[in-house]
Amino acid sequence: MRRGVEGMFSVRAQVEEIATTILDLSEKTQQISSIIATVDDFAEQSSLLALNASIEAARAGEEGKAFSVVAGEVKNLAEQSRQATERVRAILSEIQQATHTAVMVTEEGSKRVETGVELIQAAGEIVKDLARTIQASADSARQISAAARQQAGGVSQINAAMDIIDEYARQSLYSVRHTETASRMVSTITGQLRAATERYRLD
Secondary structure, X not given: OHHHHHHHHHHHHHHHHHHHHHHHHXXXXXXXXXXXXXXXXXXXXXXXXXXXXXXXXXXXXXXHHHHHHXXXXXXXXXXXXXXXXXXXXXXXXXXXXXXXXXXXXXXXXHHHHHHHHHHHHHHHHHHHXXXXXXXXXXXXXXXXXXXXXXXXXXXXXXXXXXXXXXXXXXXXXXXXXXXXXXXXXHHHHHHHHHHHHHHXXXX
């Protein structure tokens, strides 16, 4: 997730750099448009000057023919300059439209990158929360395991104590039975002694 965020930041930086470059290009095209407008104005003025020169050359008659040829060439150059500026203006218009579209696309791309960064960061927070939950579950599992081991040890001790109690009970039962046997024997002997004593008294 961290590498993904870093990658998205890198992409955003590149997109912003591209947008800056495109804006610079748009500014340059605006400057070129201003220069073209100046050249176009110069061509129109040259065309007017050539027209005025042609008129003056016509008034001068034979002596103005050479000047008329020069004026014609100036007019041709002015017309060529005007046509060239029109072509350049059309090309610049296309470039400006393309740069405008590129700016819109880069802005949209930058927004999407920002959205991607937010999504990755949100996913990273979710993963962190999940990791914390898993860690807490693991800690709880370890505590439960330790408690189970302690409980198992206690059960073992209880079982051992029950075994001892059972042994004592068996021994006590044996002693009670032995005592009962001894009591019966004593009772028998006592009866025999009593009978013997009674016979002794009678004799």
